[in-house]
Amino acid sequence: TYLRRESAQISDAYSSSDRSLSELEGKFRQGQEQGGREEARLGDSFLGLLLHARALLRETRDISSGLRDKHDLLALTVRSHGARLSRLKNDYLRA
Numbered sequence: 001t002y003l004r005r006e007s008a009q010i011s012d013a014y015s016s017s018d019r020s021l022s023e024l025e026g027k028f029r030q031g032q033e034q035g036g037r038e039e040a041r042l043g044d045s046f047l048g049l050l051l052h053a054r055a056l057l058r059e060t061r062d063i064s065s066g067l068r069d070k071h072d073l074l075a076l077t078v079r080s081h082g083a084r085l086s087r088l089k090n091d092y093l094r095a
Helices: 002-094
Strands: none
């Protein structure tokens, strides 16, 4: 009887430890899956921010290019008006 009781206790302890290990393995797998999902979500968020930043840089570059063109056009217009004003002034002073 003593050996049977010891054997039953050992069997119960083994079953209990086996069950605990199975639960730990399951929780570990869940943690890994959840961590993987969080990493993927962070990666997607980072990628979205990166794409948004790239679009903003392109838009800024396009606006800058347009402003440069407008500046060149304005500078040409100012020079042209300056030359016309100078010619008008000279014509006025001669008259």
